[in-house]
Amino acid sequence: MVGTGYVGLVGGAGLADLGHRVVCVDRIESKIETLSRGEIPFYEPGLSEVVERNVREGRLSFTTDIGQAVRESEVIFCAVGTPEGDGGAVDLSQVDAVAGEIGRYMDGYRLVVQKSTVPVGTARRIAAIIRDHQTEPHDFDVVSNPEFLREGSAVGDFMRPDRVVIGADSERAMATMRSIYRPLYLIKTPFVETTVESAELIKYASNAFLATKISFINEIAWMCERVGADVQSVAYAMGLDKRIGPKFLHAGAGYGGSCFPKDTKALVKTAEAAGADARIVAAAIEVNRLQKERMVDKVVRAAGGDVSGRTVGVLGLSFKPNTDDMRYAASRVLINGLVDLGATVRAFDPVAMENARAVLPDIEYANDAYAAATGAHVLVLMTEWNEFRRLDLERLRTLMAEPSVVDCRNVYDPEDFEPLGFRFDGVGRGKPNRE
Ligand SMILES: NC(=O)c1ccc[n+]([C@@H]2O[C@H](COP(=O)([O-])OP(=O)(O)OC[C@H]3O[C@@H](n4cnc5c(N)ncnc54)[C@H](O)[C@@H]3O)[C@@H](O)[C@H]2O)c1
Numbered sequence: 001m002v003g004t005g006y007v008g009l010v011g012g013a014g015l016a017d018l019g020h021r022v023v024c025v026d027r028i029e030s031k032i033e034t035l036s037r038g039e040i041p042f043y044e045p046g047l048s049e050v051v052e053r054n055v056r057e058g059r060l061s062f063t064t065d066i067g068q069a070v071r072e073s074e075v076i077f078c079a080v081g082t083p084e085g086d087g088g089a090v091d092l093s094q095v096d097a098v099a100g101e102i103g104r105y106m107d108g109y110r111l112v113v114q115k116s117t118v119p120v121g122t123a124r125r126i127a128a129i130i131r132d133h134q135t136e137p138h139d140f141d142v143v144s145n146p147e148f149l150r151e152g153s154a155v156g157d158f159m160r161p162d163r164v165v166i167g168a169d170s171e172r173a174m175a176t177m178r179s180i181y182r183p184l185y186l187i188k189t190p191f192v193e194t195t196v197e198s199a200e201l202i203k204y205a206s207n208a209f210l211a212t213k214i215s216f217i218n219e220i221a222w223m224c225e226r227v228g229a230d231v232q233s234v235a236y237a238m239g240l241d242k243r244i245g246p247k248f249l250h251a252g253a254g255y256g257g258s259c260f261p262k263d264t265k266a267l268v269k270t271a272e273a274a275g276a277d278a279r280i281v282a283a284a285i286e287v288n289r290l291q292k293e294r295m296v297d298k299v300v301r302a303a304g305g306d307v308s309g310r311t312v313g314v315l316g317l318s319f320k321p322n323t324d325d326m327r328y329a330a331s332r333v334l335i336n337g338l339v340d341l342g343a344t345v346r347a348f349d350p351v352a353m354e355n356a357r358a359v360l361p362d363i364e365y366a367n368d369a370y371a372a373a374t375g376a377h378v379l380v381l382m383t384e385w386n387e388f389r390r391l392d393l394e395r396l397r398t399l400m401a402e403p404s405v406v407d408c409r410n411v412y413d414p415e416d417f418e419p420l421g422f423r424f425d426g427v428g429r430g431k432p433n434r435e
Helices: 006-017 029-036 047-056 066-072 093-105 122-133 154-159 171-180 182-186 196-227 231-239 260-273 279-302 330-340 353-359 369-373 393-399 414-420
Strands: 022-025 060-063 075-078 110-114 140-144 164-167 191-194 311-315 344-348 378-381 404-407 423-425
Touching (some): 006 047, 006 075, 006 154, 022 066, 066 093, 075 093, 093 110, 093 122, 110 171, 122 140, 122 196, 140 164, 171 182, 196 260, 279 330, 279 378, 279 423, 311 330, 311 369, 330 344, 344 369, 369 393, 393 414, 414 423
Parallel strands (some): 022 060, 075 110, 164 191, 311 378, 404 423
8 A cells, every 4th residue: 555644544454454464655754653653643533443453463564665565565556645736737746656666666467556536547647657667567457446535534434435436447457356345345335346437537526526515505505694594494404305415515614625625626627628628516616715715704794894903713723523634624714814814813623733833833722612712802613523512602702802703614503602692603694684
C-alpha cells in the first residue's frame, strides 16, 4: 500500500484485518517512524486499534523503501494524494512518481491497483509510465478500485462499504481483486465489476452528486431566508420522499474537506477536455463558494454591521466532526474573511487545532468552547462536534461581551437561544412575515 494518508493507512490496516500481509509505504520518513512507534499520524476514530492488532499479529508493517515493498508484493495499491493542480485540474505528480517506482522495481507480474481518486484515463496513463520505467519487460495489470470511505468513520466504511467498485480489463486481475475482497463478498457487499473507465468515473460522479445535493439545499436555504421559510422543515419533508432521501440534505456552511472541492473541479475539467460540459456540477461549485462567503456576511450582521475591533469566537475548525482535516474547511474562509475585516478571532476545536495553526497562524486558540466565547461579541458554531450540541447557554451568555450566536450548522433552533436574550442566526431559518 503506497501512501499512508487517510485512505492508505485505513486501507492497509483494513486489508491486513481481512487476513492479508500488508506493507505500508510512505516517502515521509517521520510518518513511518511515527507509525513504527505504534502511533497514528492523524486523528481517525478506531484506527489505532486496527493498526495495533495487525502489527502485533505480524500482518502489517511500515517502510520508506518502496523498492523492497514492490519486490515483495504481488499486489500494489496506490493511495497517494491527488490534490488540486493548476486551474482545477488534478495534480497527478504523486501518482506518476509511484508508477515510475513500480516499473523500476518490479521483477515479475504485478497487479497495480489505483485507489487514489484519479481522472478517467489515468489507469492507462499509469500503465504507460510503468512500461517506460521497466528495466526489462514484465507483465502487469492496472485496475481501478476507487475508495468511498469517509473521514471520521473510515474504518467502519472500509470494512463494511456500501459497495466495492472494480474496473479491470483482464479476468486474471478481476479474479485477484475478488479474492482480496472475498471476506466482504461473504458479508454480501455489492460488487460492481466494470471497465477501468467506468470505475474511475463512478468515484467522481458519486462525489459530485453528493456535493450537488449539499449545494442544492444550501441554495434553498438562501431562498428560505428571503421568503420567510425554514429550511429545516423544507429539508425534512423533502427527505421523507424515498426518491430524494434525507442524507446530504443539511443546509450549512458549504462543503469542504479533501475530496468534494477538488473532485468536483476535476470532474468539470475532465468533462471540458472531453467536450462534455458539466454545467450542474459547475453550478454546485459556485453555489458552494458563495455559501462559504455568506457565513462571513452573517457574522458581520450578527455583530451589528461591523466586526472591526470586535472579537468573534469560533467553535469547530475541521471541515466536519471526527476528523482533524483542515483541507478546504469552511472555517478557513470564514476566519480569513473576518480577520481581513479587522476582527479578532478566538477559536477552539477538540482535535484540529494543531493542523489549524499551520493554516490559520494569526488567530487566538482557546482551550475549550467557553474560553473561546469569553469576551466575544459573536459566537459562531462552525463544526458540529458532539460536544457543541449541549452547550450551557446561560453560561455562554454570562461569558460573552454580547449575546449573539451564528449557528452555521443548524445544530440549534432559534427557540433554544432567543428566550435567553440571544440574537440568533442559523442557515435558512427564515421567519414568516405575518404582517
Ligand atoms: N481522505 C478521504 O476521505 C478520501 C476518501 C476517498 C478517496 N480519497 C482519495 O484517496 C487519495 C489519498 O487521499 P488521502 O486523503 O489519504 O491523502 P493524504 O494526502 O492524506 O495521504 C497521501 C500520502 O501519500 C504519501 N505519498 C505521496 N507520494 C508518495 C510516494 N511517491 N511514495 C510514497 N508515499 C507517497 C504522502 O506522503 C501521504 O502520506 C486521494 O486521491 C483522495 O482523493 C480520499
